Amino acid sequence: MSKRSLNNTSSNTKAKKSKYWSLGLVDAMKNPDSIVKKTEHCVIIKDKYPKAKIHYLVLPQDNISSIYMLNRSHVKLIEEFGKLFKEIQDEVEVTLRAGFHAVPSMQRLHMHIISGDMVSPCLKTKVHWNSFTTDFFMLFEDVQQQLKENGSIKKISPELHKSLLATELQCNQCLFKPKNMPQLKEHLFIHNK
DNA sequence: GTTCTAGAAC
């Protein structure tokens, strides 16, 4: 092997390693410690960095990268997502929400199931907050309806993506508008005690 | 997705 190809191999390996984070969910799906429930077509895992007291992910066993790969053949799969959401909801006292990020960071389709408290040490940034409290969080019911009616999920524009994540901070339980994240987190903590 | 950290904001 030439010196050049050796160098290429080395840099490719580094590049792969540094970009493999986006496939982290595929590993988590195989990890018994993170698995909550498993069915023929789906797996439910605990989110590794939960943004609320309850935060799970529902994923398909099949290699589907995102909601934008869904078509009419996946209506049954999404119905199972809804069924699993109901099952999790019935196991807890608080109201949960289920939905998808409009622009997901991680490959492999995943539906968030999350409680409304938003109390968690892993909730740190404005992007974290806005990705669960603005329209960036596409509710399961709306995604399911869109898939049934249109046979696909429409992507949001880069402009809308940017503006949703830049939305000014606003409590999800009252009208309070915190100045920064530490203030929001303290406020959420008080809501919960 | 997170981590790290420069420099903005206070």
Next chain:
DNA sequence: GTTCTAGAAC
């Protein structure tokens, strides 16, 4: 001087 945010990561 300290807190906080936002962008790079080869």
